[in-house]
Amino acid sequence: MFKLNKVFKKTKYITLTKEEDINVNEKSKEETNKVKKIKLNKNSSKGSIENVENKIKEDENDTNKPNIPNGLWIKCGDCGEVLYKKDFDVDKKICLSCGKHYRMSARERIYCLIDEESFIEFDKEMKTMNPLNFQGYEEKISKYQASSKVEEAIVTGYGTILGKKTVIGVMDSNFMMGSMGSVVGEKLTRAVEYATENKLPVIVFTASGGARMQEGIFSLMQMAKTSAAIEKHNEAGLLYISVLTDPTTGGVTASFAMLGDIILSEPGALIGFAGKRVIEQTIKQKLPKGFQTAEFLLEHGFIDKIVARSEMKETLANIIEIHQ
Numbered sequence: 247m248f249k250l251n252k253v254f255k256k257t258k259y260i261t262l263t264k265e266e267d268i269n270v271n272e273k274s275k276e277e278t279n280k281v282k283k284i285k286l287n288k289n290s291s292k293g294s295i296e297n298v299e300n301k302i303k304e305d306e307n308d309t310n311k312p313n314i315p316n317g318l319w320i321k322c323g324d325c326g327e328v329l330y331k332k333d334f335d336v337d338k339k340i341c342l343s344c345g346k347h348y349r350m351s352a353r354e355r356i357y358c359l360i361d362e363e364s365f366i367e368f369d370k371e372m373k374t375m376n377p378l379n380f381q382g383y384e385e386k387i388s389k390y391q392a393s394s395k396v397e398e399a400i401v402t403g404y405g406t407i408l409g410k411k412t413v414i415g416v417m418d419s420n421f422m423m424g425s426m427g428s429v430v431g432e433k434l435t436r437a438v439e440y441a442t443e444n445k446l447p448v449i450v451f452t453a454s455g456g457a458r459m460q461e462g463i464f465s466l467m468q469m470a471k472t473s474a475a476i477e478k479h480n481e482a483g484l485l486y487i488s489v490l491t492d493p494t495t496g497g498v499t500a501s502f503a504m505l506g507d508i509i510l511s512e513p514g515a516l517i518g519f520a521g522k523r524v525i526e527q528t529i530k531q532k533l534p535k536g537f538q539t540a541e542f543l544l545e546h547g548f549i550d551k552i553v554a555r556s557e558m559k560e561t562l563a564n565i566i567e568i569h570q
């Protein structure tokens with residue numbers, strides 16, 4: 247479910263304004279204090295749905311959203327390197343100093359991957375119906391549509407990658423932490439069905455906090471629906487590549503993210519089902535450090551390869567070519 251996983255915060259970078267970039271070290275101390283304060287506030291609020299929603303808001307505000315307008319410079323949250331914002335965007339949101347891959351929006355990813363002018367978007371107008379009449383859900387959707395520039399947490403469509411035809415679905419963690427509601431499930435299912443009919447491969451970039459709590463059972467049903475469509479695609483002998491990006495968790499991990507014929511991941515991505523604390527409480531054992539990272543999962547055979555963002559386009563085109 248829409249997890250309040252503290253690990254999400256690790257992807258944070260700090261935007262610096264012109265005046266701030268002189269005193270980088272002092273600034274980073276202040277930022278640390280800010281984060282501490284937010285943590286304290288969170289601990290003090292317990293219980294009601296309203297409080298949970300507030301927590302989610304804080305978490306969402308605290309992830310790696312660029313907040314760029316004032317700042318020409320950003321500071322890598324991992325290595326502390328100060329990077330020029332324009333270069334950072336040209337470098338596909340990778341820190342050139344430490345190689346940290348920051349989160350990308352769905353549109354940015356499509357722009358980086360798909361050949362120019364080849365992309366045809368599917369079901370752009372599909373809207374969430376609020377099936378459970380969850381209070382404030384429609385307002386929330388509108389707010390995210392305005393801030394993230396996507397209609398829902400996934401963008402699907404057809405396009406070519408270095409000339410290779412494919413159907414692609416890209417999730418966007420900026421939209422309600424990429425949570426999977428009925429629209430996400432339906433859009434993906436339709437895209438996979440289109441690929442099956444037209445004998446095309448499917449590539450899905452996952453980024454999700456899990457199933458969308460505001461849609462309850464309707465969101466959980468999407469796991470079965472998407473999996474069934476992928477199985478039919480598989481029975482037709484077609485290729486499905488899933489690319490796990492930071493973060494891929496919950497119901498998305500438990501369905502289409504792990505069903506790829508080939509499963510790739512970006513470096514350092516958080517990949518898991520439940521959060522660390524929940525697992526430890528359930529199995530009553532300590533878990534190894536970093537057990538939900540792409541690197542750990544590669545070592546233990548869950549994923550096939552970690553591919554840097556700079557090599558993703560060529561790698562995907564090659565995989566499609568050898569499977570044609």
Ligand SMILES: [Zn+2]
Nearest residue numbers: 322325341344
């Ligand atoms: Zn860095």
